[in-house]
Amino acid sequence: MKMKQTILNILLSFVGIALVLGLWALTSANIAPDLPSPAKTWDESRLYVMQPWEKRGEMDQGIGLMTAYSLFRVAKGFLLAVLIGTPLGFLLGSSPLFFRMFDPTIQILRPISPLAWLPLGLILFRQSEPAALFTIALCSMWPTVVNTMQGVRAIPQDYHNVAKVLRLSPWRKFTKIMLPATLPFMFSGYRLSLGIAWLVIVAAEMLTGTPGVGGFLWQEYNSLIYSHILLCILTIGLVGFILDRMMGFAEARLRAA
Amino acid sequence: MSYLILENIAKSFGPRSILHNINLALDEGEFVSIVGASASGKTTLVKIASGLLTADSGTVTVAGQPVTGFVRNAGMVFQNYSLLPWLSALENVRLAVEPAFPEWTSKQHTEQAMKYLEMVGLGKAALKTPAQLSGGMRQRVSIARAFAAEPRILFLDEPFGALDALTRATLQQELKLLCGAVGRPVTALMITNSVDEAILLSNRIYALGRGPGATLSPVFQVEGDAVSLRHRLAEYLTSGAIAPRLVKEVA
Numbered sequence A: 001m002k003m004k005q006t007i008l009n010i011l012l013s014f015v016g017i018a019l020v021l022g023l024w025a026l027t028s029a030n031i032a033p034d035l036p037s038p039a040k041t042w043d044e045s046r047l048y049v050m051q052p053w054e055k056r057g058e059m060d061q062g063i064g065l066m067t068a069y070s071l072f073r074v075a076k077g078f079l080l081a082v083l084i085g086t087p088l089g090f091l092l093g094s095s096p097l098f099f100r101m102f103d104p105t106i107q108i109l110r111p112i113s114p115l116a117w118l119p120l121g122l123i124l125f126r127q128s129e130p131a132a133l134f135t136i137a138l139c140s141m142w143p144t145v146v147n148t149m150q151g152v153r154a155i156p157q158d159y160h161n162v163a164k165v166l167r168l169s170p171w172r173k174f175t176k177i178m179l180p181a182t183l184p185f186m187f188s189g190y191r192l193s194l195g196i197a198w199l200v201i202v203a204a205e206m207l208t209g210t211p212g213v214g215g216f217l218w219q220e221y222n223s224l225i226y227s228h229i230l231l232c233i234l235t236i237g238l239v240g241f242i243l244d245r246m247m248g249f250a251e252a253r254l255r256a257a
Numbered sequence B: 001m002s003y004l005i006l007e008n009i010a011k012s013f014g015p016r017s018i019l020h021n022i023n024l025a026l027d028e029g030e031f032v033s034i035v036g037a038s039a040s041g042k043t044t045l046v047k048i049a050s051g052l053l054t055a056d057s058g059t060v061t062v063a064g065q066p067v068t069g070f071v072r073n074a075g076m077v078f079q080n081y082s083l084l085p086w087l088s089a090l091e092n093v094r095l096a097v098e099p100a101f102p103e104w105t106s107k108q109h110t111e112q113a114m115k116y117l118e119m120v121g122l123g124k125a126a127l128k129t130p131a132q133l134s135g136g137m138r139q140r141v142s143i144a145r146a147f148a149a150e151p152r153i154l155f156l157d158e159p160f161g162a163l164d165a166l167t168r169a170t171l172q173q174e175l176k177l178l179c180g181a182v183g184r185p186v187t188a189l190m191i192t193n194s195v196d197e198a199i200l201l202s203n204r205i206y207a208l209g210r211g212p213g214a215t216l217s218p219v220f221q222v223e224g225d226a227v228s229l230r231h232r233l234a235e236y237l238t239s240g241a242i243a244p245r246l247v248k249e250v251a
Helices: A002-031 A038-050 A063-094 A096-109 A114-125 A128-153 A157-165 A170-208 A213-222 A226-256 B042-050 B089-100 B106-119 B135-148 B165-181 B195-201 B226-238 B244-250
Strands: A055-057 B004-013 B016-026 B031-035 B057-062 B074-077 B153-157 B188-192 B204-207
Touching (some): A002 A038, A038 A063, A038 A226, A063 A096, A063 A128, A063 A170, A063 A213, A063 A226, A096 A128, A114 A128, A114 A170, A128 A170, A157 A170, A170 A213, A170 A226, A170 B089, A213 A226, B004 B042, B016 B042, B031 B042, B042 B153, B042 B188, B074 B135, B089 B106, B089 B135, B106 B135, B135 B165, B165 B195, B188 B195, B195 B226, B204 B226
Parallel strands (some): B031 B188, B031 B204, B074 B153, B153 B188
Antiparallel strands (some): B004 B016, B004 B057
16 A cells, blocks of 8 residues: 555656656747757757766866765855854853844844855955855854754753753763754754755855856856756756755654654 | 751742742651642742752751752652653663762663662663653653662652552552662652552651642651541641542542
């Protein structure tokens, strides 16, 4: 029964994809002549997909390599966000004074677009790579901060009492109570943060012109090879989907434990 | 001088007076119970006595020292067990043993934790997590955790309140046996809503009237005729319709 359901779900999702492809083909044939059709997109992208690790030039590389550059950059920025965001979340969650002091600032910084941070990063670091990392970290860190903070606050008073009754040292309280109690919340934050980091990478690469899926997309737009834009868009979506699923899987394992 | 002394304790939450004029003294080796209906302020009382909560006025002293923060050398059993779900039964007990005996080796900590888990009959379940244990077993772990630190005084906050009647009766007997098995008289302050539980386990009993501004009854010594004591306690608790739940229990 469950098996049958799974097969049906997979079939249905393929039907959905087919319908969207159909709509895309119709649109490019009838309404928007500048939009390459699915067939044309595949035709012009084949080289990049079939030889994903081929390096022909700085901005002319297989889609696998481009994705790898972007993933590596995201990993660095995301790691930075986690390393800053997690302790910040713990501080905000455990100290009401700290919370009252910094919560308004965070609420103001949170909705700022990566497009606004990037120029500031470029001014500060004078190089595109650190500016991109700065932007990714700054934009993607907030879900980690907010979720960790909420996780710390959601720790039941009972657990705090246990720490007092057992006379746990602050460090033992942190490792045996605070951290395990907050871990599921932290991971929800990490998942959201990674999603944002992946969103930001495209903007960051576009503006800095560094090799990666976003940089490639922007370059191909300037070179008028529109089918490669679609290749990049599809790649970005697919990679983002896989990243989210991986984090979701880790999160589920954590909640079950 | 008594080990634990509460003098003129009063506590309000906002405009609501919970406790008023509470005086109580516990000698070492004494097991004292406070019986009262739900929401009469019992838990507030035991939290103040143990230092988890600060009273608005009055003083708490333990071994001659005024109490600030949770009392030293004390153990506590909570109604809802308060075990850490990510730790095994053994690790939960061990967590209490480590700070109590900082000079011990890691092996000694584990041995001490195992010893008390075995005493409550959970030697074989030592590696299970709380989620894999029944309510009664969880409370046994919680009791083992409190005893394993070998505290000079125990605070029991409705220790069996969340259990079904049969499990409750079993654990009452086990607690009594455990108190006899540790080799020294146990000093304990227990909060309960069961008159029988109080009579079974304690040397002295006080009834706590229903709030607002609850106060303690005169002492009821546990000696001689238990049936008559039970009647007198129940009468006290139900006079003025203080505790309809206990009226039922007596009838």
